[in-house]
Amino acid sequence: MPGKVAGPPTERFNVAYIDPDGSEIRRPLSEAWAVRFESVMPVRGFHSYKGQRHLPGLWWSSTVGGHIGYESWLERDHVMLLDFDPLVTALSSQPFWLFWAAENGKGISHAPDYFARRQDGSAIVVDCRPADRRKPRDWVKFEATQKACDLLGWEFQLVGMPDPTLVANVRWLAGYRHPRHRLEPVASTLRNVFTESRPMMDGAGLAGDPIAVLPVLFHLLWQHELAVDLSVPLHAASLVSPEVA
Structure with missing residues (x-):
């Protein structure tokens, strides 16, 4: 300080x-x-009040x-x-x-x-x-x-106004920021799957049923335990990598 x-x-x-x-x-x-x-x-x-901008x-x-x-x-x-x-x-x-x-x-x-x-x-x-x-x-x-x-x-x-693509991506991940989305053993499995970079959906499929796995994956991305390029829109083929310390 x-x-x-x-x-x-x-x-x-x-x-x-x-x-x-x-x-x-x-x-x-x-x-x-x-x-x-x-x-x-x-x-x-x-x-809050009626008519406020x-x-x-x-x-x-x-x-x-x-x-x-x-x-x-x-x-x-x-x-x-x-x-x-x-x-x-x-x-x-x-x-x-x-x-x-x-x-x-x-x-x-x-x-x-x-x-x-x-x-x-x-x-x-x-x-x-x-x-x-x-x-x-x-x-x-x-x-x-x-x-x-x-x-x-x-x-x-x-x-001022932040980059709209970054905001949209982070807002999506923010939907999974609560700790309730950190489920084991899915989180550990995902970290093992993504010890090397691979497309998001491919990795999710290797970890289990994507419907159950993706919320945990998005939580790990929010927590920076895994990494993805947020300068472009997130999509199924986005490369997810281990977070670099």
Whole structure:
């Protein structure tokens, strides 16, 4: 985890978050390095109302074993991709408010969409916004969030529409992300079948009845215990390989 950030640059920022016990906490950015933002509660809710443009909801994350909120389908796609990322070990939505003052003294605030923690302890802060919908006032907030993340040694990602083929493939695998699809001895048999690359359906047939085997295969692909090229649409002849460490 990055060391504590000290000095004048962080004094212009403050963060506010909701602790897992429900208490609201506000502190200087210089103290935020020690907070486990991957475990905090959302600083704002995911409300639905008649006529709204975006469709909020909850994504069940296999990474955290619980639900992560999203405010739009774009956010849903990105939380799904974070959930699929084997390097991400924990994540949260709407993790904190970032507060700072503009040059004219006016207070500004922004709540990023996601916070994710990687295996190596590094952190990612994610904002989701289509490229054609980033207005000047949005850029002010994104650039300030980038500066705050730089001060803490965090990575900041401003993401737009992801690759549609990747999203479609991962969404299909996500349907089998729950541990209930990990059935033995089918999972072990599949890992043995795919010790060398072979077409998906051929390997499934070698492991047993494809109707029973394929859900387990898709789960292993979601878990990255087996690998397949997701840059092209999945199909019966897609080559499945052992996952390279």
